[in-house]
Amino acid sequence: MTAVENIRQTSEGGQEMKPRSEIGARELMREVGAVLRMSEAEAAKLGQLPVDSDEDQTMIINMGPQHPSTHGVLRLMLELQGETVLRCKPIIGYLHTGMEKTGEDLTYLQGGTNVTRMDYLSPLNNELVFSMAVEKLLGIEDDIPERAVWMRMLLSELNRMSSHLLFLATNGMDIGAVSMMLYGWREREEVLRFFQKVTGLRMNHNFIRPGGLAADLPPGWRDDVLEILDMLPPRLEEYDILMTNQPIWRERLQGVGVITASEAMALGTSGPILRSTGVPWDLRRDMPYLKYDQMEFDVIVGSYGDAFDRYAIRLNEVRESMKIVRQILDRMPAGDYRIQNKKVTPPPRGRIDESMEALIHHFKIFTEGFKVPEGEAYVGIESPRGEIGCYIVSDGGPKPYRIHMRAPSFVNIQALPHMMRGGLVADAVAVISSVDPVLGDVDR
Amino acid sequence: MTEVESLHGAPVSWSRGQKVVHPGRSAYVALLKKLLDDGFTMCTDLTAVDYLTHPGRDLPDGVAAERFEVVVNLISIASRERLRVRVQVPESDPTIASAFDLWPGTEAMEREAFDMFGIRFDGHPDLTRILMPEDWEGHPLRKDYAVGRIPVQFKGANS
Numbered sequence: 001m002t003a004v005e006n007i008r009q010t011s012e013g014g015q016e017m018k019p020r021s022e023i024g025a026r027e028l029m030r031e032v033g034a035v036l037r038m039s040e041a042e043a044a045k046l047g048q049l050p051v052d053s054d055e056d057q058t059m060i061i062n063m064g065p066q067h068p069s070t071h072g073v074l075r076l077m078l079e080l081q082g083e084t085v086l087r088c089k090p091i092i093g094y095l096h097t098g099m100e101k102t103g104e105d106l107t108y109l110q111g112g113t114n115v116t117r118m119d120y121l122s123p124l125n126n127e128l129v130f131s132m133a134v135e136k137l138l139g140i141e142d143d144i145p146e147r148a149v150w151m152r153m154l155l156s157e158l159n160r161m162s163s164h165l166l167f168l169a170t171n172g173m174d175i176g177a178v179s180m181m182l183y184g185w186r187e188r189e190e191v192l193r194f195f196q197k198v199t200g201l202r203m204n205h206n207f208i209r210p211g212g213l214a215a216d217l218p219p220g221w222r223d224d225v226l227e228i229l230d231m232l233p234p235r236l237e238e239y240d241i242l243m244t245n246q247p248i249w250r251e252r253l254q255g256v257g258v259i260t261a262s263e264a265m266a267l268g269t270s271g272p273i274l275r276s277t278g279v280p281w282d283l284r285r286d287m288p289y290l291k292y293d294q295m296e297f298d299v300i301v302g303s304y305g306d307a308f309d310r311y312a313i314r315l316n317e318v319r320e321s322m323k324i325v326r327q328i329l330d331r332m333p334a335g336d337y338r339i340q341n342k343k344v345t346p347p348p349r350g351r352i353d354e355s356m357e358a359l360i361h362h363f364k365i366f367t368e369g370f371k372v373p374e375g376e377a378y379v380g381i382e383s384p385r386g387e388i389g390c391y392i393v394s395d396g397g398p399k400p401y402r403i404h405m406r407a408p409s410f411v412n413i414q415a416l417p418h419m420m421r422g423g424l425v426a427d428a429v430a431v432i433s434s435v436d437p438v439l440g441d442v443d444r
Numbered sequence: 445m446t447e448v449e450s451l452h453g454a455p456v457s458w459s460r461g462q463k464v465v466h467p468g469r470s471a472y473v474a475l476l477k478k479l480l481d482d483g484f485t486m487c488t489d490l491t492a493v494d495y496l497t498h499p500g501r502d503l504p505d506g507v508a509a510e511r512f513e514v515v516v517n518l519i520s521i522a523s524r525e526r527l528r529v530r531v532q533v534p535e536s537d538p539t540i541a542s543a544f545d546l547w548p549g550t551e552a553m554e555r556e557a558f559d560m561f562g563i564r565f566d567g568h569p570d571l572t573r574i575l576m577p578e579d580w581e582g583h584p585l586r587k588d589y590a591v592g593r594i595p596v597q598f599k600g601a602n603s
Contacts, residue, residue, distance in 0.1 A: 015572045093575040100560075101584055105591055136460050265485050265521070268549030279521065286524050374501070377460045378517055378528060380488065389489055391515065395498040402585075406489040406517070414552045443575060 017060060017077040017089040057081055065094045069174050069429040072439030076416070076428070083424050088417040092410075095443035103403040107369025108134050111400065112206040115390070118405055119441035120203055121166055124159040124195075125383040126405075127208040128152055132289065133379040133390040134210040137372050140339060147335035148212040153290045154225070154328045155198070155208065156381075157321045161232075162191040163384035164314045164321075167436045168239060171311055174433035175252050177243060187235055194224050211345055212338025225329060229322055236318060244312065253308035257419035257431035260305055267418065268411045271386025272317070273435060276302035276309035283382035295324050307427075307434035314436070317384075344370050369398030378406075385409055385436060409441035452478045455504040464528045466507045472531050473541040476516070480546050484518040484527060487543065490553035491515050492533075492561045496587035511535035512563055516543070533563055542568040560585035 064075040073094035079087040103114050115130045116123040135141040169184020192202040197218055199205040207214050243249045259269075261277040274281055282299040284292040300316045302309025338345055346365050347358040374396040380389035389406030412435050419431045449456040452475050454467035467475040493513045495501065503509055510532035518527045533540050542565035543550045554565045555574040562583040565571060573580065582589050 015574070015578050093573075093577070096575040098584055101591060139460070266548050268487050268547060268553075270486075270488070281521055286521075287526070375459055376493075377462060378489075378526075380517075380526070387488055389517065391489070391491060391517070393493055393498075395501075401498055402493045404489075404491045404493075404515075406491075410552065410556075411488075411549060414549060 015091055017079065017087065019060060058086060063428065065091075069432060070439075071170065071432065071437055074413070074432070074437065074439055074442070076432075078420075078425065078428065080425055083426070085420045085423050085425055085428060088420045088428075090413055090416050092413070092439075092442050095439045097444070099444045100403055100405065104400060107398045108210055108372060108400065109366065109369055111403070112209055113204070115403075115405060116204045116206055117440065118407065118444050119383065119385065119388065119409065119438050121163045121438050122159050122384050122388075123204050124155045124208060125381065125388055127206065128156055129379055129381045129383075129388050129390045129405075130403075131208050131210045132381065133377055133392045134372065136377040136379055137375055137392060137394050138210070138344065139373070140211070140341060140344070143341070144212060144339055145336040146333045148337050148339070149290050150328055150332050151213055151217060151337060152208055153292070153295075154325060154332070155195075156290070157324045157328070158191055158194065158225075158228075160384045161228075161318050161321045161325075162188045162195075164318045165191070167314050167384075168243075168311075168318075171433045171436075172243060174429050175249065177249065180239070180242060183235070183238070183242075187232065190228055190231060194221075194228060197221070197224060209338075211341065212336070216337045222329060225325060229325060232318070232322060236315065239315065244315065250308060253311060253430060253434070254306055255304070256307040256423065256427045257434055258304065258306045259415060259419055263418060264305070264415065267415045269386065269415050271382070271384070271408055271412070272310050272313045273386065273412055273415060275300065275313055277305035278303050283380060283387060287380070289379075289381055295327055297321075297324050307430050310434040310436075314384075371396060371398050372400075380406065383408055385438065385441070386412060405444060407441045407444060409435075409437040409439070410444075413437045413442055455506055457502070457504045459502075459528075462526065462528060464530055466504055466530050466532075468507075469531055469533060469540055472514075472529075473543065473546070476529065476543055476546055479518060479527065479529075483520045483522045484525075485521055486519040487516060487547035487550050487553075488519050489515075489517040490543065490550050490557065492557040492563055492585075494561060494585065494587045507532065512538055512561060514540055514557065514563065538562055539564040539566055541566050544568055559583065562586065 058079050058081045060077055060079050062075060063078055064070040065073040075091040077089045077091060078085050099114055099118060103111055106114055111130055112127050115126045119126055132141065165184050165188040169181050172180025172184065195205065196202050198221065199207040259277060261279050264274045264277045278301050280299050280301050285299055297320045300313045300320065302313055346362050351358040352362055372394045374394055376393040378389055378391045380387045386408035387406065388408050391404040392400050393402040395401040416431065416435060420428055451465050454465050454471065454475055457464050457466065493515060494511065495513060496511055499509055501509060512533040512535065514531045514533055516529040531540060540563060542554055544567060552574060554568050555571060557563050558565060558571055559573040559576050560583055572578065
């Protein structure tokens with residue numbers, strides 16, 4: 001039996017975009033309407049297109065999955081008429097590794113190593129949301145020591161900076177400002193060097209854990225953070241000269257990939273994409289977690305909903321994050337970096353040498369894990385890409401019964417067909433880049 | 445016994461301080477429509493849970509537990525509120541109406557739930573697999589789908 005026959009045998013059908021001759025007008029209308037939310041009149045007009053004569057002039061091409069501008073393994077099927085994009089369908093799953101299924105087989109302590117690899121550009125935010133969901137199920141979310149909360153906020157904001165710096169680098173590269181690629185990675189590396197000093201790893205830290213953090217900040221951390229804060233502002237000004245105020249850059253991005261506020265909300269997008277349409281929605285301010293309600297910072301919004309707004313929002317969010325980090329430096333309290341709750345906290349290293357009970361406790365917690373009371377909870381926080389959420393169902397055992405991550409990139413990427421429709425194929429790259437998808441987060 | 449709280453005729457429960465509504469399967473889309481009119485303009489998340497090996501869970505009176513559960517997370521930007529909707533879906537007939545007409549953004553999420561759990565969404569414009577290959581057999585996040593069980597993955601390919 002050939003592969004094609006085999007596929008036809010399954011009831012699900014192909015995932016690809018079908019040529020117009022194979023789909024009826026109604027299906028075409030729904031397919032485009034699936035992301036468009038167009039008016040009835042507009043949709044009806046589309047349904048009456050002279051399908052056959054059109055078909056001669058359009059072609060369906062594949063972009064990706066292996067393409068430098070697709071940020072990994074994103075595949076887009078584009079229907080083109082000349083250079084105009086008529087339809088677009090993102091096809092994903094090339095990086096799917098079943099992490100939600102894996103998560104059901106890992107204890108709550110091991111779970112961090114799994115979720116941190118999903119959105120690999122903001123690993124600390126993944127760990128944070130996972131830890132917060134577990135703490136909510138345990139009912140200890142209000143007992144986390146002050147210092148741990150402030151440390152979490154510090155790391156989360158630094159992570160936002162590193163993620164946005166990487167976006168600026170790849171955005172520049174995609175549009176053709178190749179030197180930006182080097183500058184952005186250079187600055188991001190400074191932040192990652194700090195992460196390495198604190199957590200031991202540049203990425204995939206597993207540092208924020210249920211109950212607190214894995215370790216305290218190392219000596220001299222304050223100077224390291226100050227060094228980053230002093231180094232960045234002049235560099236960001238260089239970016240402004242290189243990109244923001246440069247006519248070619250503006251020409252390339254302004255008016256490209258436009259989306260309106262109501263469309264962005266109907267599609268469920270969040271983060272810079274939603275804010276670029278003028279909706280001031282930032283979970284840090286609107287549904288505060290950690291200590292964000294005590295922080296002084298601005299929520300950056302755009303007004304046109306185009307690729308330039310999304311670029312400018314991220315650039316300025318780096319500045320806002322720096323503001324927050326400075327406030328954290330001023331107010332970082334002394335104290336414990338993890339909760340002293342025997343249930344979730346392993347005993348200190350020194351105790352293990354002295355006490356048999358501590359040794360057993362340590363062994364039990366790392367082999368068996370701790371039990372989490374039955375129930376379900378959803379926690380959502382603001383990651384650099386939008387709302388990252390963690391939904392955990394516990395059956396009372398030491399492993400989650402079901403763990404689901406609400407991935408911001410997965411939802412945001414579904415706005416691509418809408419942003420691209422009617423645009424030029426050359427702008428497709430700018431649009432993908434402005435959504436800033438992380439394919440590890442999309443496919444999980 | 446206290447009176448059961450309800451919202452638009454569906455029982456409400458509180459889980460760790462979070463508000464959860466439990467509509468019946470037939471009232472599901474009608475309830476979502478009312479919630480949308482109430483200001484829940486964003487559907488942030490839609491997923492499913494397979495309760496095959498954990499049948500006895502807390503549900504409000506009048507809600508019969510079934511094998512599958514579709515979980516929808518909504519956000520109201522105006523009132524800065526979250527709301528969760530949990531619907532029971534029986535194993536014998538795993539279908540439920542699609543929320544696509546209310547929030548087109550649920551298109552991909554429903555496809556993911558279909559791909560992973562085999563729950564069919566009536567009225568969905570393009571219900572195909574999204575993460576797994578299209579000739580994959582079975583639905584991986586079901587509890588009776590074992591971890592590490594590797595069937596012949598890409599049939600028809602010359603090995």
